[in-house]
Amino acid sequence: MAVDIQAKIEALTKDLNEYNYQYYVLAQSAISDFDFDHKLKELETLEAQYPEFKDPNSPTQKVGGDITQRFNTVKHRWPMMSLGNTYNEQELKDFDTRVRKVIGDDVQYVVELKFDGLSISITYEDGRLTRAVTRGDGTQGDEVTSNVKTIRSIPHQLKKGNYPDNFEIRGEIFMHKSAFLRLNKEREDNAEQTYANPRNFASGTIKLQDSAEVAKRPLDCFLYFLYADNRNRLFANHWESLEAVKSWGFPVCEHTKLCQNINEVLDFIHYWDEGRHKLSYEIDGIVIKVNDYAQQEELGFTSKSPRWAISYKYKAERVETILKSISYQVGRTGAVTPVANLQPVLLAGTTVKRASLHNANEIARLDLHEGDTVFVEKGGEIIPKIISANTEKRPAGAVAIVYPTQCPECGTDLIREEGEAVHYCPNDAGCRPQIVGKLQHFIGRKMMDIQGLGDETIETFYRLDLIRKISDIYELKDRAEDLVGIERFGQKSIDNMLAGIEQSKQKPFEKLLFALGIRHVGETVARKLAQYFKNIDAMKAASAEEILAVPDIGIRIAESIHDYLNEPEHWEEIEKLRSLGLQFQIEEKEVVLAGNGLAGKTFLISGVFADFSREELTALIESHGGKMLSGISAKLNYLVAGDKMGPSKLAKAEKLQVPIISETELLAMINEQ
Template sequence: MSMDVQQRIAQLTQELNSYNYQYYVLANSVISDYDFDQKLKELEALEREHPHYVDPNSPTQKVGGDITQKFNTIRHRWPMMSLGNTYSELELREFDERVRKAVGDQVQYVCELKFDGLSISLTYDNGKLVQAVTRGDGTQGDEVTNNVKTIRSVPHHLKKGDYPDVFEIRGEIFMHRAAFERLNKQREDLGLQTYANPRNFASGTIKLQDPKEVAKRPLDCFLYFLYADNRNKLFNSHWESIEAVKSWGFQICEHTKLCNNIEEIIAFINHWDEARHTLSYDIDGIVIKVNDYAQQEELGFTAKSPRWAISYKYKAERVETMLKSVTYQVGRTGAVTPVANLQPVLLAGTTVKRASLHNANEIARLDLHEGDTVYVEKGGEIIPKVIGVNNEKRATGTAPVVYPSVCPECGEALVRQEGEAVHYCPNEEGCRPQIVGKLQHFIGRKMMDIQGMGDETMETFFKLNLLRKIADIYSLKDHQDELKGLARFGEKSIDNMLAGIEQSKEKPFEKVLFALGIRHVGETIAKKLALHFKNIDNIIAASAEEMAAVQDIGARIAESVFTYLHDPQHLIEIGRLKEAGLNFAIVEKETVLAGTSLSGKTFLISGVFADFSREELAALIESHGGKMLSGISAKLNYLVAGEKMGPSKLAKAEKLNVPIISDQDILNMITP
């Protein structure tokens, strides 16, 4: 009897999953709703009576949980970085050359379809799905676990296997075109607004607050990248990990391929440029990853993306439409950007009304005239841009578009720095978009992250003359009577905002430095300046040359920082922020040393080690007084070399006569 029940549960699970796939993915109804419901009810009854036979992928398990009033924000343990893009075969070959120059010619690549969907990170604990988080800003995202549990291809529980106790697997949530068209038709019939493309539908669905509603919209998911502690001890390569996670029960795209050289990569790209139209889902390119984990570590990361991966994007769709006018936007740094206002046109599934013209040079290159018929495409499939003019359709006697000589907002004469394509308005103290833009930048999520304040709040407070400079934010507590008289500002929202302002004073120095809005200073540069100079006074005292000597800073950024910090108005502002209690110095963490045998010595680690991860080896060196460097230079005392170290580092170390040692040498150096 037990075997009969188990077989019936397995049979119903397989049948119903097959019907679901036919209906939701292929838009093919092979069974009546009544018959489907009867089979589902039978399965539910059997599973209730015999819960030990429930299959993790049973259709009864894909309904979801309670309604989510607000998604929790979760910080990614491993940042979800973006990939560098290219549309050029030449740039792809240059990527391959850079890789081989760094790690040698013995390189394999994994080629994957680039799905046009929503990135997701799934965490499993002892084989159980415990958390699903969206990409968000790459550092933190929204927890959407209950919604993801409704996706039929995402297992809730893994069968016994050799997977780590805790691991994270990354993938892409998407919607098949047939399902998208069917659901969009239903929305149209109900008089609801339709979605522009499957990606938008999938993204909108995963953010619904009711998982039961999510379950009604068929989503699918491919998984493609594994993270775990000591992952390199489990697998040597990305390909090995893909094969493993497939055996654990995850859905991996069947078209992923291991390539041995650049020619095989290009052949794969060319094949899918045509074959992608036969897929049931949308792709917009191919992702190429260095296969070997040790080589990935050797190549490392830039501030935004891994150096061991790149995405090749297929040529964007191009459309033709009429240029109605050109307007100019002034940003927080004073940069004046021309924008093409277009006759609305459908492009890559969305209606485009505006497109970027970049700068004055681009307007001149296009020889743009009023009323021109222009070609528009989406750069990287995201931001529309004007790429050309159909001169055959140009009307006679039309005037060329002339870039303005004065700021369209405040009338100040524009300036253009030598070597730059962008025009700037220098009136930062009196130009409305610059003032408001700086205020909005300062409170932003990656900067001071002031809760209870948003872009509209900054606009409102500027209009009411409550805010003119960023330091004014910390004086708002003195204007509570005025705030209480404002529409849409209740006592609770004011209290929350003031509490958020107070909490922002705890932000570290690098966040404050980024929040100041210095031209060319992003999140990474701010952190490098803070770590190098330790406090704002040291940065102010430094020359532009001293700043430029910091890794990744360079002359242009250094000049911008130097100019900003020697403007009397900016120094007054910094003084006010200091008085308000903001951090203008890094908090040095007290390090308890295990020994001092490596004091005064500098080290760089490269390659793979049998007994240590690179992080463990770095921690060991620092705990005995050594200092880690990020690159090979004359300041480096030792290069700690493991297996598979890149030839370029070896050659540079030998050229500079840097001693090359092993992990065992480190142990000998710290052993009394």
């Protein structure tokens, strides 16, 4: 039986890791969320019952959950120095000459791809991951252990091997191109700031305070350098160490080569100058390292970098082409995005026809004119970008491009809020791409996940005037006769769709809140709002200032939520959806009381706390009989205040003479009972 259990755990682990890879790296869904969660739960149960068979790199260990109030600064035991770099092949030959002048002609080089990511140093003790630290300034960096543990390719516990008791391994955290494009599209759909390239996205992700959020973003890692006491007794050279760490279970890039001379190095560089465009991740050059450890020590260091290594950086590819026109796309939130339509040109291995211009500021900065010859570059950008216009080739009398003042779809005057770069159309009830986009967003996998209803079907139903607003989806069952004659839409498809619509009514409040498509409200914000307010009525009753009290909610988000819920047309639609059976309140879990010392008392939490998250303090209060309120009022007994509490909230509490206590005083109240 033990053999069967072990085989089952191994099979589930292998399958789930493969599904994760397909979803996060290849941007493909090979299995439904429901089936994936079912398999993951099955694996968690088996691992709990039979921990001896648990894989140290199990997908159950990559979900995160720790909240970091502030990142500790940690000094590197071995400095994380930067490499000298060059764009010039002759300078590489000069580097080779300098090396051979010091250590002789018997020299080998290890050549590696230079990943465009975030440098990381990870410490292992007795084979267990104990700490991960960013490069920082080279001498010290931020400890981001909880976040790094969510990266699926990095093992938490090594299997038995001949590794040192204590060592550091260094590498690069990055994001694959397909995952970057998918996540950026999601941010764009949610009217959130997009990232310019995968490196920025990876860097921003690794510094998030909530590791559960980091776990949702598809980071990957390659490791490429080992540090340990007496390392030279284990390995004679860098190549041997790479082979070893690979056998210990670390992710090492397969595109690494041992070269016998500088000419082989140059051949490698030439090959990847073209080959890099076929990789699933970005590289910006090649790293060249002297292989032998003794020779590395002989060559030594400058104040900034090792003398035994150098990087060759590829020049960002740039081409000239003609700007044919600019299109203006209206997204589901009403944001209007300009896109340059280009005369097709080959760039970095692909034919480029379009390039993003982001917003009106970018068009003004580039001083674009009709018919301009423009320079287009990829470089570290996956999305082609116009760098500048070639004014020497500008046609005589060319007219400067002026950003439109009206919506290109419905003609409504565009709005640009103070402090924002984006123009948007406020006609969300009458602008076709906004209506269709919101409907498509609502049915999406992370929102209501309505099986049998896809984006093309939404387009068709809109065209046929079957749906105009979300509630129309739930009334399709009353228009079954109108569905029968639609091309490629048989009775079985209709039945599956109607069943999927009915099932979606059971989706939790946080999913529904995200699905509504409120501007600036993404998945994480929706979850925090639902947890804080518990129901849509409490959220509607809250002022923008009270919404601002929700963790990680800024003033722009708070105002957007307040305005949306207090728009009569929106609220009428919410009430209709509620009458149709959708869930506009969270399902309260039964609280098991640890005591009743806070019974009859009401609390509100505000600010940042050193030892607890707000969720932990809420659970603590409720488990001792206390009740949480969503805002400051005369009904409030205690305001639990941490750092960075808003001054207006403090002033209101003082005006109402609400006692303000710290987390320490709260614990004392509990312990006194």
